[in-house]
Amino acid sequence: MAPAFVRRWRDGPVSAPGRHGGRHTESVRELTEHLRAAGAEVEGPVPAPGAAAAVVELAAAAPHGAVALGAGEHRLEALGVPEALRAAGRELVRPEAADHPARLAAAAVGLTGAELAVAETGSLVLAAGPGRPRLVHLLPDRHVCVVEVSAVRPTLAEALAEIDPRSASAWQFVSGPSRTSDLEMRAVLGVHGPLSLAVLLVG
């Protein structure tokens, strides 16, 4: 193996996420594989300009009801997702509707953007906060989550190193749709939270 300084010159600085070359591509592949194994649908990676259309398509699997916007809304706006959904004729529910859980529960889709994702455990990391209610991905039947490829970390240790849990009242690691194996130790999807989880990788 080449010495470290040669590798750095060849592969770019190791500290910059998204520029790891091989290792990062491997992480995205691993994340996809682990999420699928847990019962999630995974699309992409798609380039940023195509993201809005892809979200509309993933939301279309649950056509009856509104789309609730949640964690990471600012990212969704940068990608043009809300406009594309409106253009597709979807009714949108603003995050502030968390004050009226019944409105969220009536929505067909909860749409979030992940702060980070963890390949090792197949997890999407969501932070609660202003504009990012916890309920938006819990109450609707379908959870659609947008993940930027640059936000994928290979291991849980690396993701935790970037998180200060004190910065939000809740950090949620979501690794699949709501599931139980209480009945005869066999997996059934969709208990209290969403029946399905769809993940769109962007970048």
Added chain:
Amino acid sequence: MSGALVTPGRSVRERTAAAVADPDLQAALRNLDRRLRTGTDLARGRPDLRSSAAALRRRTTAELDAHLTRLTEALEEAGAHVHPAPDAAAAVEAVLAVARRHGVRRVVKSKSMATEEIGLAAALAAAGIEVVETDLGEHAVQVAGERPSHLITPVIHKTVGGVAATFRVRTGAEVPGEAESLTRWVRDRLRPQFAAADLSVTGANFAVAETGTLVVVTNEGNADLGMALAPVQVAVVPVEKVVPRLADLAVLLPLLTRAATGQRCTSYVTLVTGPRRPGDLDGPAELHVVLLDNGRRRLVGTRYEEMLACVRCGACLNACPVFRHVSGHAYDATYSGPMGAVLTPLLSGGRRGAELPWASTLCGACTDACPVAIPLADLLVHLRADLRGGDPVAPRPRPARPRSLGAAAWARTWAHPAWYRATTAVAARLGAVVRILGRWSGRDLPPPAAVRFRDWWRRRSCGGGGTAR
């Protein structure tokens, strides 16, 4: 079972006999095969995780009080109210006080063994508060008026059909008898309960001392719904759940989920730090943490300290040949299986479950399966001895009575190779006598081999390839 670890009942011998004779229970217990190897697979597949977790947990428990001080400070800094509870009664009273102050009428609970241990649901109900268990299996147990039979899978003692039948009888509703539709039925039944709750009660799988963060692990999302919707949250957290740093979760979380259900990660892992903040759109306005001791801190510094490393994954239950034949109810304790047989007498100072360490074959499957390498089989042996004097961790002088003369003479005789040779040679010729002695003493004393190993070995090495017969 208000406040009690164990309800009085028949002896463990009678309960196990009844369990083995119950065909419905035996049919349901076959499902344990699906998780037979979660613990041993982890130990073999990720020995690195196991060894670092085992070391980390032991370092933490050795300095438990220091970590608890740090945790308390960090929790309060984050805006949580901390209630140290020396025993079950104090913990229950702390929760009741919060409920009274907020005029709570409805509680949604997510599954937590600590709340089972202190009998919280019964105490709340006695105070006129409606309690709804929201974990699917735990809900089935509650509706049936039973107690959980497994740490992770509380209704493992029933088949899907048995669960559906219970719901049908108790609710009078048309309940589907198949897993998917039964799950939807429970979902629809419980959704309104979450919205109507005044208080959510959770446990915590870990509590991070450095940041005052509670870690809540579920697959169903029931704890998250309860925490997000109810205006007040109480978390009942046993003291040994403390971990020093956030980074420790990188080891402990994958370890717990792999050992418990074989998953890389459960569907929901939530890090809770303090109550709702300005600008937050949901989450509890008040967060209370009950730090439950109830006989744990006194284990520090004793030979049983290692038991505080337990992460409640249930791997030892799944691997245990006794548990797999009788299930949790036969133990008649909050905690069952090998870890329950160790923990129950320890937490109660020997007053409860003193017969449980004997309900084991000492095969060691539990020790092999334990993701934090607790020598459960060794602890069971220690307990068999220590429980004879009542409280197994009370300091006591060495027994005044010397070993029996017979045992002392036996030990001296067999300490010399020549005497050992001579006596075993005699025993080999007196197989019938030994058999009769065995029957007379009521023990399964195996008859001595007709040919001693040393004779067989000598014949083999000198006579060139003789066989054991």
